[in-house]
Amino acid sequence: MPSDRPVAALSAADFMAATDRLLTPAELEAALRRVGAERYHMHHPFHRLMNAGGLTRGQMQAWALNRYCYQAAIPRKDAIILSRSDDPAFRREWRKRIVDHDGPADGEHGGEKDGGIKRWLKLAEGVGLDVDRVVSQRYALPATRFAVGAYLDLVASSSMLVAVASSLTELFSPIAIGERVPAMLARYDYITEETLSYFTPRLHQAPRDAEHALALVTAWADTPDKQRDAIGALITKCDILWAMLDALHFAYVEPGLVPPGAFRPAGTD
């Protein structure tokens, strides 16, 4: 490619294949945002169906039950990242993510009263699931577990740059939430604002986290190779979220083949 072609005009894959010069921080950010525009799971048919009001209650339950496995793994993922850093300032900032999901300990103040995992269980209960079955993770699709495992493995075994860059899907989540919450409230009569309370604090937590991570990634990625690593990490993370929806769509929408042992909505066989 001509090296002066604007980065944001390239597909993420073209970019990965073609660039060999050091991007400016603004160009790197543009390339990362391009990954989201192409590959973030808000563009997946399952999410489009959800936002259009097209999910049955059983399909909504399957989504909540499987997504719980991802939610439950996030603080473990963040603890792996904490465990790999030598820098107390980094760890203090990154630790907020764990507090956000696990909630405050007795006597801790300053954040939300309930953590994200508890809020997600409220959502699961609100769509009619038994909380204990959700928490057990026994009825999730194996593909969900494999995708979540791939995320834990990525942050454990790659560079810290890759581990941090893989969190940058948070750049895009407020857009998805902004679409999803009003759509769900309008189109599913059993869904209330309380059911969706998970998403409210995410609207300020995610941008705070994404800003921190983006500043680190643009500072640390100071060679073309590292910039490619950062972009590749975000692509892999998008693949993980996308694969989770592929598995849901396959099992519960079309063709609707639930793998042995996985959740079956009431009234189906």
Added chain:
Amino acid sequence: MPSDRPVAALSAADFMAATDRLLTPAELEAALRRVGAERYHMHHPFHRLMNAGGLTRGQMQAWALNRYCYQAAIPRKDAIILSRSDDPAFRREWRKRIVDHDGPADGEHGGEKDGGIKRWLKLAEGVGLDVDRVVSQRYALPATRFAVGAYLDLVASSSMLVAVASSLTELFSPIAIGERVPAMLARYDYITEETLSYFTPRLHQAPRDAEHALALVTAWADTPDKQRDAIGALITKCDILWAMLDALHFAYVEPGLVPPGAFRPAGTD
């Protein structure tokens, strides 16, 4: 359950939930075989479609390309298991699996001329794929990579009993091969015996390996907990193989939604 109910009459899931007594080796073997009867991927709709002659060439290519990722990981999986054993006799026996897949080194004699990975590439080439693209693994479905990663993680992080028991899908593979090879030769005119040469040595390698692993598993699993672990390991392995076909079916059969960046058969968009 009444503890004298025959194990083979239970579904694998019922068995896992219900048994609390030590099974005889014959009962444990029956329970393991029951897992295969219920969950081995030869029962998956994608394999049934393949055997019925219903795959397009592009779908056959997608299968060969994705399955390559699994084949390529097998010697790494077996090397992890080697690395965890203190017993030279065990390692000598288990090492045969690596030789089977990687082929003999210069000056080594006694096995097949070509290893399984090279034979799989012959299959991939025979169905019209570019070998370099297959070897790169770049165009595989992310879900394939996550399932393969889950297998490597299972043998690395679980007990040796679980690592060895997860290989027991080899108990069932000769049945699948016995169905698949004649069906593929009869129903796809571009598939020849040479294309399918991967499967010929597997018909004696797999039973040899399965017999060794089954003897170890029945000897090592000397408490009800360990027997449950062994059965659970085989269920997880079946889940891994099943999830790979779910992803293929979703992307290339129905609904046919290829994830971003993955292989697209020629003539599709």
